[in-house]
Amino acid sequence: MTALLSGQTYQRWRDILVLAILYFATAKLGHSLALPPGYVSPVWIPSGIILAAVLRRGYWIWPGIFLGAFAVNVSAYLDTSSLQSLSNALMAGTANGVGHVLSAVLGAYLIQRTTHTTRPYKTAAQGFALILFGVVAGTFLSALFGVTGLCATGFIPWSRYGATFATWWTGDAVGVLVITPFLLSLERHSLSRWILPEAWLFAVVLGITALHGLMLPEHVAGHIALVSLTPLVMWSLFRLTPSITFASVVFISAAAITAFLIGHGHFIGADANANLIELQLFIAIQVISTLILQSVVLEHRATEQRLRLARDQLDATVMARTKELKTKNEALQVSEARLRALIDHLDSGVVVHAPDTSILLTNDRAETLLGLSEAQMAGRLAIDPYWRFVDRQMQTLPVESYPVSRILATRQPLENMLLGVVRPDRETTTWMLANGSPLSDARGELIEIIISFFDITHIKESEQRLDHLAHHDALTGLPNRLLFNARLQQSIERAERCSGSLALVFVDLDRFKHINDSQGHPAGDELLRQVAHRLAKAVRQEDTVARISGDEFMVLLEGVGPTEHARVAVEQLIEVFKTPFPVRGHPILMTASMGICIYPQDGQEVDELMRNADIAMYRAKEDGRNGYQFFSAELTKVAIEHAVIDTALKGALEREEFALVYQPQFDLADRKLSGVEALLRWRHPELGDISPARFVPIAEQHGVILEIGRWVLLTACRQARAWHDAGLDFGRIAVNISGNQIRGAGFAETVHEVLLEADCEPRWIELEITESFVMRRLEHSVVQLNRIRELGVQIAIDDFGTGYSSLSYLKQLPIDKLKIDQSFVHDIPEDPNDMAIIASIIALGHALGQIIIAEGVEAEAQAEFLKTKHCDQVQGFLYGRPVSATEIAPLLLPFAAPKKTQHPIEA
Template sequence: MGDKTPLHAGHFVSQNILLIQNDLVDATAVRDALVNSMGGPFEVEWVRSCADGKERLKDDAKNMNRIAAVLVDLVLPDSSGIEMFDELFLQAPQIPILVLCDSQNEEIGKLAVQNGAQDYLLKSRLDTYLLPKAVGNMIERAANVEALFEEKERAEVTLNSIGDAVMSSDVWGNVTYLNAVAEVLTGWPCEEARSHPLEEVFRIVDADTRETVPNPMKLAIAQNKTVALTPNCILIRRDGVELSIEDSAAPIHDRRGTVTGAVMVFHDVTTARALSLRMAYLAQHDSLTDLPNRILLADRLKQAIAMALRGDRQLALLFLDMDRFKHINDSLGHAIGDRLLQSVAHRLRASVRSSDTISRQGGDEFVILLSDIAHPEDAETSAEKILGALSTPHAIDQHNLHVTGSIGIATYPDDGVDADTLLRHADLAMYRAKENGRNNVQFYKAEMNAHAVERHSVEDGLRKALEHNEFELCYQPKINLVTGAMIGVEALIRWRHPKRGLVHPAQFIPIAEECGLIVEIGRWVLREACRQARAWQDAGLPATRLAINISPVELRAKDFVAGVRAILADTGLDPRCLEFEVTETFLMEPSGATAEVLQALKEMGLQIALDDFGTGYSSLSFLRRFPIDTVKIDRSFVRDMTTDADDASIVRAVIGMGESLHLQVVAEGVETREQLAFLRRHSCPAGQGLHLGRPVVAAEFAEILGRSVARVANA
């Protein structure tokens, strides 16, 4: 990594981040946290000095402002402190800046926020969870501010082009704005009228009694409500001309609900007033689902906490994340994805009380605020009701979309007494729900913080494992149960961690799938296994079909088929010697791309096996629709088939189905003599398990292949 070095995050459209940081270690840590985050993708460009940073921002201004955010260390070789920040801010005030500082410089970080920075972060607290969240939120805030600014500009143009007069004041009753029509009607230019008392600029009297009428804007501020002008009033213009008017005044609030002034529309108030209300509404609601956004949720959550504190009550926060929504969005298109989110929002509204708040946080994340509950169990009941509502297929165009959700629950006051803590803890609980298989509900527990740290440790370790070649493959034979001959081999990944020792795949594969590393790991497995299989053949050992487990995440990758073709070409392995094992979950995904991928692999000459058959929801129609060659009976049925009549029936049924459909059937997890005897008795063609052959490293498996050659020669 060097000066002005672009660091890419995959092949998706990225948010461009400019990192101004002199220290290589800190720059690398920031880069890794952003580039490898699930919240991205981000593309990081790194420069080392303030001068280079200003030059890059100057170039960016000439190229249509492609930088989404700036991360800057307060200490640089050529400049430091608040003066350095001010120089950068002046160069590009429209770009959000996140200041990175040490604890001893925290006060300067706070000062930078006062001077225009979006936020600051202590370098000691940077991690793959906090930093991407902070950067993503910063970019979103900046986009919201820009949208509001543009909305304000459009509003001002609109207000000056409509035929109604519009006037506003501050909370003390001083004029702050007049549009062009109001200038004509009052006789006051806006600049001259600004800061003058309302009574001086807007003189109104009763047409009959000539008595002064209370100013409706002051009434609106005092009463905190919309006030209409008393009928039969006239406006005395600055030059003494009297005009008959009708108006309506309304208070203006900040995002905390505090009255900051008032706005009044003369004559026909419909258009201008609707525009003003629409501006306030858009600032607090999600444009796609019409649900409250994170800004309005934060306000309501703070109010709910205050009320719960006063009334000694409880409240709950439910953090909902849609399971595998990204795949639906990618495979069926954003238009379908947007309509699915609207359908989800509709069902959420129907699942909770009108007094509760449903918020869309962005993407496929929703937060539900249950503002008054008697017991934590009430929150669980609501969460289960939500999952039940979501489980019914969503009919969109010609698609019946099956979606589920993972929900984390945090309650006040047990799990936090402030809004940020409750949100963070509900988020952690949601991730635990995903790790527990998705489509379930989890309450926050204190140990989840430690679990999150452990998860980060594993994720970081996986990246290092790829760099340091810590993965290895073992090979387990598949046996013909009639002849006892070996008919294939499955490659199984193992992680030999330098400190933890041998790590089982169940401990790291789910995390690799969540963070996206499974694609790179899977590519390594495929290349290494194909290389090894070809090496055995080159050594004169018999060719045997090589089976590899493929994650649904890998299969969804746009370049997966091309990558397989390239690896086979590089290693020289005949595609007919390769078999991919896929899960039922992948077959059930609502996209024609599933069949296309499998068909492309079949056309290359590969075999397709359906792994863990019987644990999902696939049917015979799935087996007929997709080019499946083999079904593997899940080990959970094989384990208990000699003692459980139901499992025995399932195993017999799968064997019979395979024979009828001309599919190879392989029983997984054969670990006892009794299990083997049962399978042979019921004519199961093939098996795999510790009783038939344990997984061994490549060198040992080569010896097994060699012995099989010797047996054939001596037969």
């Protein structure tokens, strides 16, 4: 054993040394082939050798790779006159050695891991794995370590890192492409094919063709020869061994490189870099196409061989099975005529009738289904009144439609006739599928009729249950949308015939999602069941309650007279929600919004009535929920306008229909400009000017406000930069922010990005956020506002006084300014209540160290009152209307613009 291990160790170190010498020799050859610029070798042969060595020998051969690469680099960069040069050469050699070891070992590992073979060229997947892991991934490591080592040691400047990396990588990649498949394809038994005449003929023709095509590009013969290279290689794929095919590619690559180095042939031109890339691309295309096609050919051959084996096995199996079936068939032929009918209907009730329909024979299952014993049924005719047969509509079948009668009339088999059997001893119907066959003697005379009955009562019951499920809601048991639409259509037709009317009520639960989110879906389901039960009890028997989706119900009230009658019925539905719903031991108070439309004045079609009831329901929600609303033409107008604005909003930004106007803000004490507020305007080419009060809620509802809000902020920031560069003192630009914008977690980052994009300083911008939104999402608001304040942007609370702020909450907010809502300013000094509220807000804001601004100031009396209460700033028509940036520019005071030294915000 010791001697064996010693022999193996000797062989391994011999192979390692041989690989190191081979690497060194081929690397020197590669250096001799290098050419400017950058002294790039078109193909780095050692890369292909080391990958093949690891795949064929194993990972233990890696020291040979390292020694070869180390020796080559040290000999190339060593300068004995300098100790520093020696150190740098050793470092470069080490980096290069490590890079090539990792390149070969990792490439081989990934190839073997994915293909489970050391010769990855026999299937298309193996070929692609060789290209991906050996050519692309492995060589990337060698280039990374090698170029980094040369730059780190100073042999190559860092400025040339990218170019050197690219040429290094491509040289290594081409080396693997050309050399590795050829070395892996060498096998002892394949060498004998080299002595075949067709192999020699192929070698001669390929040599002549390659030399003419690559060295005589300007001649017609050269073009023909160059085009002929690919068909030649393709021919070898099918006729010769993979080693000969890959050897031909190596020869073509060597011929192309030789022609390139001696300055002749197809790859010579004024741009050396372009020529080198073209050469490497030519070689890569030749090798990759050959590798992939060779793998496809080999895979096809292997598949054909497997198919031949499978076909042979199938033939043998068929023959054996045929013999077996023949034997069994002979054994069954004796009893087939006597037993065929009974065997075919073994699981069914079987009744044998005489030609006069009298019963001759039955089995146990027939006795169970028909309710009489064999002795009791013997001699009875098929038309015996003990049974009554019905069809699927429960109509009694005439005698001529009985199964026996139909067979007697046609003398043909009967298949799968559905019928029900009603027995006097049962209240239910047994549903069966009847099959029958006439039996005749050798002369063709009818001797017997065999009827089999298969019980499908459970199937019919399942069909009825499925039909119920198809037309009813599985959770509540109420009719679903499909059944409700059908009943509504029938009611419309009845009302039309009788000149009557009906009412349709759309019921939508208010804030039902909160129940699901807080209590869980099981609690939500239980609540829906209770709501359905109460609604069904609140209407008459002839009315219909349906659940059409989620938390939406429809109520159809038949024969409703005037509108007041419908109102009374809806009031009863509202009463349903006055009592809490006990869900899992907890009382839940639920409200609903209802929309009512009346047939025929509010619509005459199913879809129209349901749509109008839906519109009325949404108006009820807009009016504060927990109520009802009758449909009117005005509601349709509002819904249409909503749809028109929603459609027009799509693409409004791209069509540049939005614009900003600016309204000045002044210090009340000295009436100096303190800032401007940016206000959004929409000028539609067809709809005209559309007020923000009309389109902003729609934009918020459909999510468009995020894109519009970012545009407003960016436009205001760019205007601030423009005014500043023009030397104008505008104070701050106040920008209104929608609650939908600040609701997102990344709004502070969006503000930062906009400031950077517009080159705007944060101190020029003030964000206005409504009081109601801030107080509704206090914890989230504090976090977001603090992050915005950290950017240097001021924060103002807009419409202050209209929300529900408390002192304990207000002091937590990072607020710089409170903006008194114009609804309080409008009626001063006539309304003492508004005056008291304003005085309190000013005192509160000053106590918290905040600036107070009043909006909507239109009269001097209002300004004087605000001044006496020490309000800091004012805004309104008294001081200026919103105008464009050009029109407001004269109001902005000039100042000496500072020299710009750096970007105002760091990214």
